[in-house]
Amino acid sequence: MMFASARLVSLTALVMAASVAPRLSAHHSFAVHFVADRLITVQGTVEEFTFRNPHGVLVLDVKGEDGAVQQWKIETNSPNILRRRGWTETSIKSGDIVTVEGYPARDGSNFMRVYRVTYPDGRELVGQRPDPNVVSGDD
């Protein structure tokens, strides 16, 4: 009887474990969501820029060859890391025209992680560098 109870408890636990959704235990992964070894480039007008952890977000209106505007969501690496490189909340402003190089989303959506933002006058803001293995600082 005791063994039967124990087996029933074990079986119940197994069924419960199988039916419960997997634990969501992480802030999102760069490697899983973005293509690390390929850069794409978009140019457009800044709609919005927020600079808060875990990621800054740049919303960019990009005009296609057909004249239609597509909106891109472009995330930065952590603002804490970028502050130490000189970025601030006002580094990018609504209405700015910028060129952004970054790592494309694996799902092909208009979503990317920024490597570099370049202004028409040549000023640059550097985000996540392409190859961490050749970088000596923090990234």
Add this chain to the structure above:
Amino acid sequence: MRHRISFAVVMFAACSAAAEAQPDLEGFWTPRIERARSGQALIDELPDGVVLINDTGAGELAAGDFAGLKLTPAAIEEVRRYDFGEELKRENTCNAPTSAFLMQAPFPMEVYASDELIVFKMEYFDLVRVVFLDGRPHPPDTAPHSKVGHSVGHWEGDALVVDTTHLTSGTFMNNGFNHSESLHMTERFRLSPDGSVLWLVQTYEDAAVFDGVAARYMAWTRRPGEYVYPYDCDPSYGE
């Protein structure tokens, strides 16, 4: 009376000397991203068969890459059912890792040390780890678990050895593979001879999700005068 004072002075001097003999870990430390591991000697000390997880810093392992670890059937099933899309949602944006994935992140830390405590103030998610050096044991298994767990430590020569239990389940590689609440982590911290670099090798055992022993290597550079920024995670990033 004079003998008593003399004895106290001698004991104080002896304790001070012992304390001074321990490496000074205090300060601000920023992660090093190294082409060649400056602390390779710590890795060389690992027993044969330990699986080294090479994902320290900004680099992360892709989905399905578990560094060669043999996952248990339960872990394989959990990984199979993991929904990465959920990670981008508002409610999961500020889901901090546990100490088993915290130290390898590319963020700095401040370290405070005394004879009884070592405190790691981590920039990543504003987490704070406290390591007790006063000889206390871990609490019973039934005690509450947390992101930073319960850590006790001691010095073995010039190495600080930290033993951590009571972690909540959390990501182990940030690719859908979680460690369990039973994970047992051991850490060996050591300073470079000139005191400018701090090395760490963590080893992990968690029979509920993988076989054998895994390890990670980390290194930091001391930067006097700098300090940890607030992280203040903002969930509005999520969708």
